[in-house]
Amino acid sequence: MQQRAKAQDLLKWIAMLTMVIDHLRFVFPDSPALIIIGRFAFPLFCLAIAANVQRLPSNAAINHQFPYLVRLGIFALISELPYRLLRPDADTLNIMPTLLLGLLICFALHYQSRIGLLLAVTFSGLALLLHPWLMYGALGVLLPAACLAGLRYGHGFILLAMLLSALCNTSFDTLSTGFNAPNTTFNLHQCLLLFTALMAPALGIFLLRQPIRFAVYPVTGWGYWFYPAHLLIIYLIKIFKYQLIKL
Numbered sequence: 001m002q003q004r005a006k007a008q009d010l011l012k013w014i015a016m017l018t019m020v021i022d023h024l025r026f027v028f029p030d031s032p033a034l035i036i037i038g039r040f041a042f043p044l045f046c047l048a049i050a051a052n053v054q055r056l057p058s059n060a061a062i063n064h065q066f067p068y069l070v071r072l073g074i075f076a077l078i079s080e081l082p083y084r085l086l087r088p089d090a091d092t093l094n095i096m097p098t099l100l101l102g103l104l105i106c107f108a109l110h111y112q113s114r115i116g117l118l119l120a121v122t123f124s125g126l127a128l129l130l131h132p133w134l135m136y137g138a139l140g141v142l143l144p145a146a147c148l149a150g151l152r153y154g155h156g157f158i159l160l161a162m163l164l165s166a167l168c169n170t171s172f173d174t175l176s177t178g179f180n181a182p183n184t185t186f187n188l189h190q191c192l193l194l195f196t197a198l199m200a201p202a203l204g205i206f207l208l209r210q211p212i213r214f215a216v217y218p219v220t221g222w223g224y225w226f227y228p229a230h231l232l233i234i235y236l237i238k239i240f241k242y243q244l245i246k247l
Helices: 002-026 032-038 041-054 062-086 095-110 114-133 137-153 155-171 173-180 188-208 222-246
Strands: none
Touching (some): 002 041, 002 188, 032 188, 041 095, 041 137, 041 155, 041 188, 114 137
16 A cells, blocks of 8 residues: 555656646747647546545545545636636636546546446536536546546556547647648647657556655645646746846
8 A cells, every 4th residue: 555655646746747847838838848748747637536536445435535625626716817827818727627527526436326426427417518618628527537447447448548638638739730720731749749648547557556665755735736836936937038038
């Protein structure tokens, strides 16, 4: 159990690092490598959610997880302002609502009951209604559940998680132009984006199954603050860079 917890913390660190690298594209927009590496972040966060749920006893009371849900909801609100500062033209909410709905579906499926299945279908329907405003859309909401199934049942569901991860990223701005623009060749950069998103869940599950023999600093409650804080810091760096260019 201790080694597994270390692997989960390492997974979260990699997810946070690749998220920061991804968002640095707002400071260095001409660096495509940042975007490619950044395609690891969302699938790994979904997998981290699934791994946390998988560790829960199947008979644990769902109300014990209520603080977890409340924290995600609170930080979804807190994160919206720095997200809007960094991306004033964004047509979706920040990533937290997507992860929150994904977590709700994971909880509902984890307890393996008729009520749980009904709740999972209800939350999935809500994701469909909110699809235009959710980052990575309704498919992104389903990705944590696919990761949970991959952890629990193995290969077939790992492939499903990989497919969902790739499909989520077809809505990513830099990639979607390759699908939507007329007479546009699907270039190497777009292929690498898609391949990275495809492989992220499989590589993450492989990591979770490894014994980690070195110390990993635990990602605890402070991790919730990391998302809005890093958005704000990158926004300030972006403003500072533009001010320097003007001088």
